[in-house]
Amino acid sequence: MSDDEAGPERDHLPAEQVESGVVDNPWRKLRAFTDARIGLGRAGISLPTHRMLEFQLAHAQARDAVHLPLDVDALCESLDEPPSPLPNQAPIRLHSRADDRITYLQRPDLGRRLNDDSAATLAEAAADDGYDLALVIVDGLSSFGVASHAAPFIEKLASELADDADFDWSLAPLTVIEQGRVAIGDDVGERLAARCVVVLVGERPGLSSPDSLGLYLTWNPHVGVTDADRNCISNVRPAGLALDEAAQRLLYLLKEARRGEQSGVALKDRSGGEAIENETEQKNFLTG
The missing domain is CATH 3.40.50.11240 (Ethanolamine ammonia-lyase light chain (EutC))
Known part of the structure; x- marks a missing residue:
């Protein structure tokens, strides 16, 4: 498929993303608040190469942490x-x-x-x-x-x-x-x-x-x-x-x-604020 036939999806993307072939994900902004792998974008139907390499590196580091x-x-x-x-x-x-x-x-x-x-x-x-x-x-x-x-x-x-x-x-x-x-x-x-x-x-x-x-x-x-x-x-x-x-x-x-x-x-940890206490009487659901 040529660039002209790629469809309207590419029309609103920044030039650098069109050139790289990576389709952005609007959830990407949430990554500023978490290390979770969300909003990674895509290249066709796959993850972008650098995101896949990041995952493989993280997996290797986790294995090394256990075995080293x-x-x-x-x-x-x-x-x-x-x-x-x-x-x-x-x-x-x-x-x-x-x-x-x-x-x-x-x-x-x-x-x-x-x-x-x-x-x-x-x-x-x-x-x-x-x-x-x-x-x-x-x-x-x-x-x-x-x-x-x-x-x-x-x-x-x-x-x-x-x-x-x-x-x-x-x-x-x-x-x-x-x-x-x-x-x-x-x-x-x-x-x-x-x-x-x-x-x-x-x-x-x-x-x-x-x-x-x-x-x-x-x-x-x-x-x-x-x-x-x-x-x-x-x-x-x-x-x-x-x-x-x-x-x-x-x-x-x-x-x-x-x-x-x-x-x-x-022992309740109240160092960061008040702990929530459960004051509800516990009942056996069989006896009411």
Whole structure:
């Protein structure tokens, strides 16, 4: 088909779009407010080439985030002298019961518990009186997220804890765990007799967010705790929830958890405004 036979659809398009062969999409303006792939335009009945290449790159980055091993040496080196009120010692390196990445991906249960050597190592760090808080860094499903944001976030959170006028915080030695899941923090917290544990974990990557860090808070951690007893702050990264804001929100939850000695569904996050309470009486639809 010649340009003259292409139809009236081309008549209202800017010259540069006619020349490139890409038909614009009016929803394109919405991309200023989201990373979602909307309003991409089309070339004939297909996506424009550069949009397809962007998708393939994002997909490759997501796969790399899952499979690329965390550089634990570099991470521990960046945290070799943790900021106060963390103990002035290098992070304790631990490992889950999943020996390698393939096992970790195929057996999530093995990523929730420490292996025997790590359990023995952690026993040496336990204190008679326990700790108020244990911070646990876990590679999870995004080594990018942990490598990029864990150390800077620890510094910001430590500053918030040091400036807290309501509580003094005794912190357990920092731990870094390879091939771990969120629940492995319960194992660590129980062995350290920590009253609260916060797990910093690489979140499952999306096609626009391969570097997200998740924060999971659990009061009274012990093996067998369910997700209903945790509070989660997700999408911690420069293009999502800023590290400063995440640290402030986590401090709020930590203080409320300590006051009420609870976490999870019983702990409402009012750091950004009033939470909606359900005051409706719950009835069984069978009995009326």
